[in-house]
Amino acid sequence: xxxxxxxxxxxxxxxxxxxxxxxxxxxxxxxxxxxxxxxxxxxxxxxxxxxxxxxxxxxxxxxxxxxxxxxxxxxxxxxxxxxxxxxxxxxxxxxxxxxxxxxxxxxxxxxxxxxxxxxxxxxxxxxxxxxxxxxxxxxxxxxxxxxxxxxxxxxxxxxxxxxxxxxxxxxxxxxxxxxxxxxxxxxxxxxxxxxxxxxxxxxxxxxxxxxxxxxxxxxxxxxxxxxxxxxxxxxxxxxxxxxxxxxxxxxxxxxxxxxxxxxxxxxxxxxxxxxxxxxxxxxxxxxxxxxxxxxxxxxxxxxxxxx
Amino acid sequence: xxxxxxxxxxxxxxxxxxxxxxxxxxxxxxxxxxxxxxxxxxxxxxxxxxxxxxxxxxxxxxxxxxxxxxxxxxxxxxxxxxxxxxxxxxxxxxxxxxxxxxxxxxxxxxxxxxxxxxxxxxxxxxxxxxxxxxxxxxxxxxxxxxxxxxxxxxxxxxxxxxxxxxxxxxxxxxxxxxxxxxxxxxxxxxxxxxxxxxxxxxxxxxxxxxxxxxxxxxxxxxxxxxxxxxxxxxxxxxxxxxxxxxxxxxxxxxxxxxxxxxxxxxxxxxxxxxxxxxxxxxxxxxxxxxxxxxxxxxxxxxxxxxxxxxxxxxxxxxxxxxxxxxxxxxxxxxxxxxxxxxxxxxxxxxxxxxxxx
Numbered sequence: 001x002x003x004x005x006x007x008x009x010x011x012x013x014x015x016x017x018x019x020x021x022x023x024x025x026x027x028x029x030x031x032x033x034x035x036x037x038x039x040x041x042x043x044x045x046x047x048x049x050x051x052x053x054x055x056x057x058x059x060x061x062x063x064x065x066x067x068x069x070x071x072x073x074x075x076x077x078x079x080x081x082x083x084x085x086x087x088x089x090x091x092x093x094x095x096x097x098x099x100x101x102x103x104x105x106x107x108x109x110x111x112x113x114x115x116x117x118x119x120x121x122x123x124x125x126x127x128x129x130x131x132x133x134x135x136x137x138x139x140x141x142x143x144x145x146x147x148x149x150x151x152x153x154x155x156x157x158x159x160x161x162x163x164x165x166x167x168x169x170x171x172x173x174x175x176x177x178x179x180x181x182x183x184x185x186x187x188x189x190x191x192x193x194x195x196x197x198x199x200x201x202x203x204x205x206x207x208x209x210x211x212x213x214x215x216x217x218x219x220x221x222x223x224x225x226x227x228x229x230x231x232x233x234x235x236x237x238x239x240x241x242x243x244x245x246x247x248x249x250x251x252x253x254x255x256x257x258x259x260x261x262x263x264x265x266x267x268x269x270x271x272x273x274x275x276x277x278x279x280x281x282x283x284x285x286x287x288x289x290x291x292x293x294x295x296x297x298x299x300x301x302x303x304x305x306x307x
Numbered sequence: 308x309x310x311x312x313x314x315x316x317x318x319x320x321x322x323x324x325x326x327x328x329x330x331x332x333x334x335x336x337x338x339x340x341x342x343x344x345x346x347x348x349x350x351x352x353x354x355x356x357x358x359x360x361x362x363x364x365x366x367x368x369x370x371x372x373x374x375x376x377x378x379x380x381x382x383x384x385x386x387x388x389x390x391x392x393x394x395x396x397x398x399x400x401x402x403x404x405x406x407x408x409x410x411x412x413x414x415x416x417x418x419x420x421x422x423x424x425x426x427x428x429x430x431x432x433x434x435x436x437x438x439x440x441x442x443x444x445x446x447x448x449x450x451x452x453x454x455x456x457x458x459x460x461x462x463x464x465x466x467x468x469x470x471x472x473x474x475x476x477x478x479x480x481x482x483x484x485x486x487x488x489x490x491x492x493x494x495x496x497x498x499x500x501x502x503x504x505x506x507x508x509x510x511x512x513x514x515x516x517x518x519x520x521x522x523x524x525x526x527x528x529x530x531x532x533x534x535x536x537x538x539x540x541x542x543x544x545x546x547x548x549x550x551x552x553x554x555x556x557x558x559x560x561x562x563x564x565x566x567x568x569x570x571x572x573x574x575x576x577x578x579x580x581x582x583x584x585x586x587x588x589x590x591x592x593x594x595x596x597x598x599x600x601x602x603x604x605x606x607x608x609x610x611x612x613x614x615x616x617x618x619x620x621x622x623x624x625x626x627x628x629x630x631x632x633x634x635x636x637x638x639x640x641x642x643x644x645x646x647x648x649x650x651x652x653x654x655x656x657x658x659x660x661x662x663x664x
Contacts, residue, residue, distance in 0.1 A: 144344060148352055151345060151642045153600070153645070156637075156641050160635065161359070247608065281473055289471035
């Protein structure tokens with residue numbers, strides 16, 4: 001650890017990251033991450049996706065400061081107003097400011113996507129890493145389970161779960177997570193298979209590490225990066241599924257400013273007041289596009305075969 | 308199993324062709340076994356989802372103010388008094404005979420309902436598939452052939468939007484612009500109410516039925532209504548197909564035989580269409596089949612927007628009324644279609660792609 005540079009000066013950190021030969025494993029790892037980061041920044045599409053997502057997070061965080069209105073308060077005297085200076089995206093049939101609702105809706109969308117990732121990610125990671133490391137009957141059963149879940153399109157499976165659990169935003173999150181873990185498990189298993197025979201695993205086993213410890217401390221950290229990437233790639237799909245459930249009336253319920261639900265309630269005014277349904281849909285598309293762009297970029301960074 | 312193993316090991320001592328037969332028999336058996344296990348798992352999953360139900364299935368049928376006797380009788384009638392494994396066994400036996408119970412909404416057997424609504428979805432998905440494949444494959448090939456030029460970028464952006472746009476939103480915008488605004492296409496629904504009872508259903512596919520009957524006025528109406536929902540469904544399929552085609556083609560272009568063909572003096576067109584393309588044809592069939600299956604998913608949302616009386620709308624209506632028999636029946640049917648399409652692809656792949664042998 002003595003050769004860790006003093007990071008007070010910017011140039012020395014840069015020199016450390018760009019040194020032609022790494023002198024410690026930690027430096028090598030930092031350098032690989034640094035090169036990946038630079039490649040990601042060089043990919044203009046991925047950068048655009050990243051910027052949109054950062055903006056989205058900021059908007060979700062400070063949304064209430066950007067608008068004088070509340071997402072729920074109704075004012076029937078200004079119902080169905082077209083976009084104007086007072087209401088940049090117009091108002092809906094109950095006189096609520098649409099831009100305010102979209103800003104608040106960003107919170108719901110981000111929260112749902114994050115929760116799905118926090119539920120489906122660990123389930124997939126644990127299942128996949130354990131199956132890949134242990135092999136044998138556990139592997140067979142787990143992968144069979146994955147195959148069965150994958151024999152449904154994710155929306156259909158999520159619909160079936162929501163039907164059983166009842167409509168609502170929490171149940172929608174659970175349903176989407178239940179349909180989102182299998183591809184992650186499959187990926188984590190593939191990663192685990194590549195390391196299970198490594199010397200370092202054998203060495204810890206000889207030192208007496210238990211299977212649980214080996215999986216948690218040595219196999220799962222190896223699987224983690226590709227799982228994170230995979231979740232980013234799946235995020236667009238997760239957001240579209242969540243919006244679809246909201247649109248069908250099975251996810252977030254009105255008056256919640258969830259984008260899918262907003263679109264559904266704006267639908268009947270489509271012919272006369274198109275902005276009611278058009279704006280939330282555009283918001284959904286923008287976010288899902290941003291995730292797709294970032295995911296594409298991440299894949300390029302991690303899969304240098306294309307170069 | 309043992310017989311085929313014997314056949315396999317006996318065959319392996321003999322000449323080449325009989326070895327292949329032994330292997331084929333064993334592979335067929337293994338595939339059949341794996342499909343059966345998957346189907347059983349599928350049934351277990353839908354059974355499990357049915358058990359998750361927080362609402363009491365007995366009260367769902369009888370209503371909240373049912374007497375205790377009526378309640379008890381219904382419990383016995385539904386078999387809910389039996390142990391769980393027996394209930395599951397009954398469920399498996401019934402489902403394998405395509406008996407998914409009675410729909411609470413329509414009062415008819417779920418299977419009958421599904422058979423009635425399925426042609427509408429099949430017609431929509433097929434038209435969408437023809438459009439999606441017809442556009443997606445050429446676009447993918449063109450993008451690959453012009454890699455990193457503006458053509459490639461345009462195709463990439465088109466397919467990215469296809470991936471990212473919520474299909475129900477595209478449907479609503481499409482209806483507003485092309486139906487309400489420009490009047491280029493017919494409105495929601497499958498057929499004008501005036502024609503509905505004029506058409507004798509033979510195949511259940513209205514385009515074919517009306518053509519068979521020689522009623523070109525009906526054909527025109529049906530066509531004008533299917534164009535928009537099918538195009539919107541097709542867009543998603545096109546995005547997927549063009550992207551896969553592009554990456555398959557790029558893989559071929561990097562192979563040495565392409566370089567050899569170029570060196571020999573093959574033209575660019577020849578190189579693309581007579582050298583590279585035939586090699587990806589089998590892979591493409593798999594992609595097309597899979598996107599056909601995914602159109603079912605898109606159909607759920609598209610049919611809601613276009614008031615299309617198909618499978619997807621049946622499913623969403625059942626969902627909103629907590630009609631679990633119908634929901635689980637539909638889920639199971641989609642799962643079975645998926646498994647069947649995957650199996651067909653697998654067989655097709657093995658039969659036509661010598662590289663897998």
